Amino acid sequence: xxxxxxxxxxxxxxxxxxxxxxxxxxxxxxxxxxxxxxxxxxxxxxxxxxxxxxxxxxxxxxxxxxxxxxxxxxxxxxxxxxxxxxxxxxxxxxxxxxxxxxxxxxxxxx
Numbered sequence: 686x687x688x689x690x691x692x693x694x695x696x697x698x699x700x701x702x703x704x705x706x707x708x709x710x711x712x713x714x715x716x717x718x719x720x721x722x723x724x725x726x727x728x729x730x731x732x733x734x735x736x737x738x739x740x741x742x743x744x745x746x747x748x749x750x751x752x753x754x755x756x757x758x759x760x761x762x763x764x765x766x767x768x769x770x771x772x773x774x775x776x777x778x779x780x781x782x783x784x785x786x787x788x789x790x791x792x793x794x795x
Contacts, residue, residue, distance in 0.1 A: 700741050700742075700744055700745040700748070703737075704741045704742060704745070707738045707741065708734075708738060
């Protein structure tokens with residue numbers, strides 16, 4: 686793993702940083718518009734910033750959902766592999782017990 690985490694985590698952090706920057710920019714634009722004749726321009730800038738914030742938020746949520754789906758899939762695959770390993774171990778134990786029995790000894794199964 687890299688020092689800064691996975692590429693998806695870096696993307697998420699960048700998206701959240703972008704949201705914070707846009708929020709600050711929107712607030713600054715609103716404050717600078719107080720008492721100014723360019724109120725329409727300021728409102729447009731605020732609307733634009735809010736749209737970008739919404740898009741970035743949606744993108745971050747989508748990325749989080751995709752990451753969660755991948756984690757769930759990996760968990761399921763790990764569980765399946767664990768079950769397969771247990772089945773193989775039991776089969777090997779059964780074969781060993783059968784070999785001992787065929788050889789005239791006793792089995793070691795508890």
